[in-house]
């Protein structure tokens with residue numbers, strides 16, 4: 001029996017300098033810093049835009065004078081062998097918590113990384129048992145956290161399970177008995193006049209649209225099976241003639257990509273109506289991306305190498321107005337990938353952009369791509385513009401030091417998948433950026449050698 005997921009609660013980042021990442025989230029990406037937990041050995045910051053919440057965790061710095069090598073939380077648990085001794089709930093009072101990162105476990109990878117997709121569940125103890133029975137690796141047994149004396153908002157229970165994708169974990173938490181603002185242990189940070197839902201917000205980011213994993217070659221079906229078995233995820237096809245076993249395969253001179261997509265919310269309890277689920281809340285899709293054999297260097301392999309293994313390659317942030325969002329973020333310093341300029345001068349693409357009510361110029365300014373969903377009879381000239389289904393996307397440049405994790409803005413007008421034209425153009429714009437970077441670093445190296 002799978003564990004039943006209610007919704008994505010937050011996604012956590014594990015970084016070496018939380019301050020600068022939080023600064024970027026707030027000043028460039030227009031998130032609100034609304035809660036923080038700062039203790040002697042942990043710094044955790046929660047930032048929100050709409051329903052999209054990132055928790056930025058600072059990885060502990062090695063302590064030079066410690067009597068024995070510093071272990072991260074994960075190892076400490078393993079050594080303590082507490083993982084399967086769950087007979088009793090572990091009770092934490094935040095005031096006495098010394099175990100560093102709360103609700104999470106530090107990443108074993110050395111680089112900055114997005115590595116925990118935290119879900120709200122109905123029953124943590126039951127989820128824990130079902131995952132343990134499936135043979136999963138539970139990194140934290142069901143644990144109760146209460147607000148300190150001043151809080152009094154109640155308690156939250158959580159457990160952490162390791163996924164089969166690199167360093168990706170899932171915290172499962174139940175906050176149904178909690179009345180505080182975010183989570184016990186976190187202090188609210190009041191934000192004057194930013195409670196969200198503002199009608200003239202220039203950055204109307206609403207929620208996490210999808211999470212894309214970079215996977216090793218030929219592993220997507222294994223990943224899919226794990227999520228289906230453990231969480232009841234269901235496969236959905238990105239293309240009408242997508243092969244069940246092969247996934248959505250994009251090949252060409254400059255692309256060799258296999259995509260497989262899955263979603264969770266309709267299906268976590270097969271055939272049952274889930275009364276606890278807010279049907280109006282959009283789901284977050286999961287996409288697995290792997291490169292095809294025989295390809296030259298590409299963005300998936302670069303991610304795997306620089307990240308140190310599989311993981312979250314990018315996260316799609318849904319916005320109600322991508323042009324305004326991209327403009328506002330660009331003005332604040334966010335850099336976006338652009339397709340070749342010819343993208344916006346091609347006659348067919350220009351017509352497609354105009355038919356969607358946009359101007360090629362305003363899309364070109366920030367490298368925004370548009371893809372019309374052709375399956376919906378969009379070719380039909382009698383179809384009014386409002387019935388056309390299309391989507392707009394743009395990728396940011398990598399947000400950490402390594403060429404690993406980045407964000408995407410996506411505006412959906414009726415189109416639920418990912419357009420082939422957009423995927424090819426996005427892939428190409430990242431490839432040409434990477435090739436330019438490589439050339440430049442080669443050139444810099446030659447220059448410095450010449451000057452020696």
Ligand SMILES: O=C(O)C(=O)Cc1ccc(O)cc1
Nearest residue numbers: 212287289299418423426427
């Ligand atoms: O199109 C999207 O948003 C995807 O998520 C598909 C995708 C996955 C990996 C890439 O490197 C490029 C595109």
Ligand SMILES: [Fe+2]
Nearest residue numbers: 212314316408
């Ligand atoms: Fe994406």
